[in-house]
Amino acid sequence: MPETSHSNNLRSGNTLSSNLPTVSVRQTAFALPVFIVLLLSLFSAESLAAAELKSRSEKNPGSVKPADAGARPFDVETHIKRRFKSKEEALRALGQPVRKKLQTVFQTRNLAYPPVSLTLVGLKQEKKLLVYAPDRGGRQTLLLTYPIIGLSGVSGPKLKEGDKQVPEGFYDISGFRTDVIAYMALKVAYPNAEDRLHARSEKRSNLGSDILIHGSRWSTGCLAMGNPAIEELFVLVADTGEKKARLVLCPCNLLQRKPQIDYKKQPPWVPTLHRRLTEELRKYPPAVLTLN
Numbered sequence: 001m002p003e004t005s006h007s008n009n010l011r012s013g014n015t016l017s018s019n020l021p022t023v024s025v026r027q028t029a030f031a032l033p034v035f036i037v038l039l040l041s042l043f044s045a046e047s048l049a050a051a052e053l054k055s056r057s058e059k060n061p062g063s064v065k066p067a068d069a070g071a072r073p074f075d076v077e078t079h080i081k082r083r084f085k086s087k088e089e090a091l092r093a094l095g096q097p098v099r100k101k102l103q104t105v106f107q108t109r110n111l112a113y114p115p116v117s118l119t120l121v122g123l124k125q126e127k128k129l130l131v132y133a134p135d136r137g138g139r140q141t142l143l144l145t146y147p148i149i150g151l152s153g154v155s156g157p158k159l160k161e162g163d164k165q166v167p168e169g170f171y172d173i174s175g176f177r178t179d180v181i182a183y184m185a186l187k188v189a190y191p192n193a194e195d196r197l198h199a200r201s202e203k204r205s206n207l208g209s210d211i212l213i214h215g216s217r218w219s220t221g222c223l224a225m226g227n228p229a230i231e232e233l234f235v236l237v238a239d240t241g242e243k244k245a246r247l248v249l250c251p252c253n254l255l256q257r258k259p260q261i262d263y264k265k266q267p268p269w270v271p272t273l274h275r276r277l278t279e280e281l282r283k284y285p286p287a288v289l290t291l292n
Contacts, residue, residue: 082183083178084178084184085178086178087176087178087238089178090176090178090184090234091234091235091238094231094234094235095235098231098232098235098236099113099235099239101232102232102235102236105143105144106133106143109135109141109143110135111133111135111141111143113239114236114239114240114241115133115134115240116133116134116240116244117133117134117240117244117245117246118131118132118133118236118237118240118244118245118246119131119132119133119140119245119246119247119248119284120132120173120213120233120245120246120247120248121248121250121281121284122148122166122223122247122248122249122250123250123252123253124148124151124153124155124166124168124249124250124251124252125155125251125252125253125257125259125260126252126253127147127148127149127151128145128146128147128148129145129146129147129148129213129223129225130142130144130145130146130284131143131144131145131146131233131236132284132285139285140283140284140285141285142284142285144232146225146229146233147225147226147229148223148224148225149217149224149225149226149229150216150217150218150219150223150224151166151219151222151223151224152164152165152166152219152220152221153165153166153221154260154261155251155252155259155260155261156168156251156259156261156266156270157169157195157266157267157270157273158190158191158195158207158208158211158221159199159204159207159267160204160206160207160208161206161207161208161209162208163208163221164220164221165221166211166221166222166223166249167188167190167191167195167211167221167249168249168250168251168273168274168277169192169194169195169248169249169273169277170192170194170246170247170248170280171188171189171190171192171246171247171248171249172188172189172192172242172243172245172246172247173186173187173188173189173237173242173245173246173247174187174188174189174242175187175242176234176237176238176242177212177214180212180214181216182212182214182215182216182218182219182222182224183214183215183216183227183230184214184215184230184231184234185212185213185214185215185222185230185234186212186213186214186230186233186234186237186242187211187212188211188212188213188222188247190207190208190209190211191207191208191209195207198267198269202267208221213225213230213233213247214230215227215229215230215231248277248280248281250277250281251274251277253281254274254277254278254281255278255281255282259274
């Protein structure tokens with residue numbers, strides 16, 4: 001089953017006991033209108049909040065940060081109404097408005113758009129995806145911070161198909177997809193050469209595949225970013241060039257805390273990988289240190 005399957009997220013409810021007291025027709029008739037009013041009020045409140053956030057973003061792109069942290073993704077609007085047959089069709093539809101927002105962000109950092117390269121840093125425990133680009137002197141600049149709305153698994157690398165783990169290590173972005181149920185996606189080049197080397201030495205097979213950074217909010221083994229965020233990431237990586245983008249996936253902010261992991265139950269190479277990831281994080285601005 002693909003790593004992005006939603007079936008793992010389904011949970012069956014408890015059945016009602018047969019000895020519960022019987023509710024009269026009169027009681028039901030009284031309670032039903034009250035329930036409908038409450039349901040409509042909750043739906044309206046969420047819809048108005050989403051509409052207000054969208055309106056503010058359209059009127060003043062600078063007033064709402066790209067893919068606001070804590071904002072609910074507009075799943076119904078983007079997931080159902082908009083489907084793209086190809087990367088090119090998606091860029092034609094999304095490119096102009098998304099680039100306008102991204103260019104504003106780059107201008108505030110005194111950087112040219114598109115950048116010469118990109119590094120995406122994923123922190124699993126903190127559920128953050130950080131986007132960096134180098135300035136003219138080659139120093140990494142933090143441009144965007146996105147909440148990871150959905151991921152699965154625990155600290156530690158992905159070892160096999162079906163373990164629900166988000167990988168850890170250094171990965172390329174290998175392409176774009178618009179044929180996924182989670183709206184659109186960036187393809188992560190998992191397994192990488194290092195993953196395959198460890199698997200051969202440990203006689204492991206079936207390492208899993210189809211690891212994505214995608215829209216929506218549910219995922220198994222991937223990073224679910226919400227639909228507004230994946231639109232921005234999709235355009236940004238496409239404009240930069242996928243061969244100029246890389247992904248660093250960490251169990252947590254290793255500069256700030258130790259991962260919640262029992263190394264005795266992990267393959268012997270995992271501590272070394274985490275030390276390398278720690279050294280990688282030192283290349284980025286101190287802002288990464290403050291993330292909780």
